[in-house]
Structure formats: structure tokens, C-alpha cells
Amino acid sequence: MATFGSSRTLKEMLEEYEWELPTSFIDVVFLLLLYFTLTMKFHTMEQRLEAWLPKDKGPNQVAQQITKLDELVINVTAAGPGKQLDTPVFSIRDFKVNSTNQLAQQLKRMRQAADMPVVINGRPNCPFKHIMSALDACAWADLRKVEFRAPPAQGAGGSDSDYDLL
């Protein structure tokens, strides 16, 4: 048995103390536990995709919009049995794909610069997740100037097919 300076053994020293948990000590520990459990910041599993709405278009339009020739328009529709519409259909010019991976690869091929404007033109009845997939693909292709096409104005005489051709 080890000794500490004096002739007393560790066992003898430990026996001198009574290991008793007082009630108030438990109370305080429990309070602290409760406090830290409730105030701790949970790790947020949720993330975000940044986007910026155009400052001078739509309701805030001040000048006639000039269409740029190198603008990439991603038309997003959906297909699937019944109302599920689980399969996305992305089309850029003549190119049509059904997966985010293929869209990202195609965007990388078409990308000329990081500020190349991209317009996501989603159909109104398209599930929102497909629009986010298109935005995600733009992020993959490092295309940062992404805009969203506004819905046709009500009463403007535009039909659904016109909207498709935008």
C-alpha cells in the first residue's frame, strides 16, 4: 500500500472521510443538469440555399428588360404517375434530363463564367423539391447568378402553354 509522507496508508486516509451525498448537493446538480439540458443549442440539421431576388425586375421594374443572349433558362417540370410527379424534367435549350446529377454536369459544360445568368423557370404545379434540385445543381456548377422566373400576371391573357415557352 502506498504511503503519503506519513505513516498512514491510503486506506486509512479514505476511511476518515464519510462519502455521503447531501440532499442539497443533488438538488444543485439536478438544477444545473436541467438548466444546461434546456438551454443547450441543438445542432441544426437544417441548412439553407441562398438566393437573391432581382432588385429591378417584376414589381420593381424601372427599365425595359434586356434579354441577354447567354442566359441559361432551366425549365423545370415534373412527370410521374397520378399527382405524385416525382420525376423531375429539366430542360435547357434542346437538352433534357431527369436527374440533378445530369443537370449539374450539363450546367458545368455550359458554364462560361461564374456570373453567367441562370433563370429557373418552374411550372406552377411542379413540386418545390424539383426547383430546389435545379438551384442545387446551379450551386454544384458554381453558377451564382440565379434568378427565378415570375409567374405570368393574372389577366394578362397568358396561357399555360405560353408560360411553358418563356
Next chain:
Amino acid sequence: MRMSRKKLEPKDVWLQMTSMIDIVFLLNVFFMLVSDMTKAQVEALTLPIAYKATNDDRPPKNRIIVNVMGNGDIKVNAEKYSKDKLERLLATEAVKYPDPEGLSTLSVKIRADANTQYKYVQEVMMACMKAKVWRVSFGVSPKDGSRTEAARE
């Protein structure tokens, strides 16, 4: 058989104040801390999955979270909003944070259900535009992108 009754003397009855104060204090702390959670801005939604999203650990202070439910209902701070009411709310909040260009630095996070129709999200985006709010982000669920990244490269 008759039970013998023992008369309690007043000196046998007393109130344990210490433990009662402990319990009251515990309840007090618990309800004070939990009451904040009732103001939760986020609704239970199935968010769309994205691979290239940024963490939302440090959101801007001047941010409003707009929830778009699967059926198109719009909820802000657990309260249901119509399209017009949302436009009014955003317009009211936007003027509190002006920027030099005459627009607003207010940030809006749109949390929409993955399967909701895009037209409902478009309504929220149009409301943002009308309120001169241009800083918009979308709530998404993260996905382990390592495998997908390799597949895309």
C-alpha cells in the same frame, strides 16, 4: 375488530419547506425555459434535399421565416397568413431595415414542404419582391454529399 386510533399531536405535523421550495424552483425554471420554445418559428415540414447548401448556424438577426405547408398554407410564427396579410407583414418589416438603394436588407427564409406546388412558393417570393426584399434563402435538408460528389465529378 376495532382499530385503535392514535391521536396525532400537533408536534408530529410539520411542513417540509426545503423540498417544497426545491420543487417549486425546479418547476419555475422548467416552465421559464420551455415557454420560449412555444414561439418556435419553424413548422414540421419535409424539406427538399440539397447537397450544396450552407449551414444555418448563424442566421441574420433581421430574418423572417416563412413556412409554406404542403397544402399551400403560409405560416409565420405559427400563425396562418393569407397572401395579402403576408405582403403587409413583409412591407411593415422591410421598412425597418432600409438599404441605401431604397430597398430593404430584411432577410426572408422560405421553408417550403418538398412536395408543395411551386406556385405557392412563387406567391411568397412575389410578396418579397413587392416589399422590396431581395435577400431570400430556402430551407433545405442536408445530405451526405460525399458519394454524390464523386458521382458528379
